[in-house]
Amino acid sequence: MKIFVTGVAGQLGHDVMNELAKRNYTGIGSDIAPTYSGVQDASYVTTAEYIPLDITDKNAVNSVLEKVKPDVVVHCAAWTAVDLAEDADKQEKVRAINATGTENIALACKKLNCKMVYISTDYVFNGQGEIPWKPDCKDYQPLNVYGQTKLEGELAVSQNLSKYFIVRIAWVFGKNGKNFIKTMLNVAKTHDTVRVVNDQIGTPTYTYDLSRLLVDMIETEKYGYYHATNEGGYISWYDFTKEIYRQAGLKTQVIPVSTAEYGLSKAARPFNSRLDKSKLLENGFKPLPTWQDALARYLKEIE
Ligand SMILES: NC(=O)C1=CN([C@@H]2O[C@H](COP(=O)(O)OP(=O)(O)OC[C@H]3O[C@@H](n4cnc5c(N)ncnc54)[C@H](OP(=O)(O)O)[C@@H]3O)[C@@H](O)[C@H]2O)C=CC1
Ligand SMILES: Cc1cn([C@H]2C[C@H](O)[C@@H](COP(=O)(O)OP(=O)(O)O[C@H]3O[C@@H](C)C(=O)[C@@H](O)[C@H]3O)O2)c(=O)[nH]c1=O
Numbered sequence: 001m002k003i004f005v006t007g008v009a010g011q012l013g014h015d016v017m018n019e020l021a022k023r024n025y026t027g028i029g030s031d032i033a034p035t036y037s038g039v040q041d042a043s044y045v046t047t048a049e050y051i052p053l054d055i056t057d058k059n060a061v062n063s064v065l066e067k068v069k070p071d072v073v074v075h076c077a078a079w080t081a082v083d084l085a086e087d088a089d090k091q092e093k094v095r096a097i098n099a100t101g102t103e104n105i106a107l108a109c110k111k112l113n114c115k116m117v118y119i120s121t122d123y124v125f126n127g128q129g130e131i132p133w134k135p136d137c138k139d140y141q142p143l144n145v146y147g148q149t150k151l152e153g154e155l156a157v158s159q160n161l162s163k164y165f166i167v168r169i170a171w172v173f174g175k176n177g178k179n180f181i182k183t184m185l186n187v188a189k190t191h192d193t194v195r196v197v198n199d200q201i202g203t204p205t206y207t208y209d210l211s212r213l214l215v216d217m218i219e220t221e222k223y224g225y226y227h228a229t230n231e232g233g234y235i236s237w238y239d240f241t242k243e244i245y246r247q248a249g250l251k252t253q254v255i256p257v258s259t260a261e262y263g264l265s266k267a268a269r270p271f272n273s274r275l276d277k278s279k280l281l282e283n284g285f286k287p288l289p290t291w292q293d294a295l296a297r298y299l300k301e302i303e
Pocket of ligand 2: 082083170171172179200262269
């Protein structure tokens with residue numbers, strides 16, 4: 001199989017490329033920079049074929065994909081800065097990337113009749129209640145611009161294609177890029193205490209573990225919507241921070257606060273980000289390891 005992967009300069013795309021190589025598939029990487037600009041860790045992605053592509057440019061998307069003729073596109077590129085996406089002068093660009101960019105790719109996949117994987121987010125839901133969201137639930141109500149544009153991307157995929165996987169993930173951490181764990185490790189260098197919200201509940205996702213599942217998926221025809229995070233239960237960002245510091249051996253004190261007390265975020269975020277992953281097992285897919293185990297491996301990886 002030949003697989004075209006967008007967003008390889010980011011967290012997930014990097015790991016997807018390396019998982020493909022492990023399984024003897026040809027991964028062709030892509031991102032917006034002229035050459036591969038992710039971490040130089042001597043892994044497959046750093047030397048694999050790389051094609052620069054701005055996904056908001058419809059003609060470029062068409063001509064690149066027509067030339068490559070992939071069997072599958074794994075679309076990881078996105079605008080992921082949630083608070084920044086709320087700025088009035090950024091919204092057009094956020095939508096161009098997350099919604100129109102995804103539509104461009106979906107339409108090119110349609111022409112080629114190839115499979116498409118679209119990575120989406122818990123932020124398409126409004127976060128009300130405590131019941132975990134099912135992947136086929138259609139009660140979308142994003143609370144912020146990032147979530148709204150990711151939902152528009154989902155719809156562009158599901159309305160144009162039949163051979164698609166829409167995989168919603170949450171609270172992502174990976175070697176290659178910015179994430180909550182790295183932020184918290186940095187905060188600990190300069191602060192004795194940190195305030196962290198304890199009323200937003202979800203589960204983290206390690207890109208290394210998720211990549212294995214995504215490659216398992218593309219080997220099948222079990223199309224549709226899925227939820228995928230690590231196992232290990234539902235937690236708050238406060239719980240996550242406590243465990244990050246415990247495992248890293250850091251003494252910084254973590255103070256639980258409500259979202260209202262925290263008060264620093266521009267974008268509204270869902271309180272209930274519990275994703276129901278039972279559809280994975282029902283379709284014979286192997287679940288991810290626990291987030292506690294993933295965190296331990298990740299801290300070793302980045303030390
Ligand atoms: N990070 C998270 O917590 C979560 C992420 N997701 C989803 O998972 C996927 C992967 O996320 P993650 O790996 O963290 O993302 P990253 O932000 O790490 O990587 C995204 C990549 O896409 C690139 N990109 C941005 N605009 C364009 C463009 N116009 N054309 C081509 N490439 C572009 C970015 O480049 P540049 O940096 O230069 O802008 C970046 O390299 C995304 O779809 C995201 O929405 C879902 C849930 C949680
Ligand atoms: C840095 C910091 C954040 N927080 C809060 C803010 C927020 O509510 C929560 C998480 O913070 P972040 O801004 O890192 O997370 P955020 O960027 O909102 O993370 C989201 O990213 C997008 C891309 C997704 O798709 C989501 O699944 C989710 O991972 O923690 C604290 O309470 N204390 C702190 O010191």
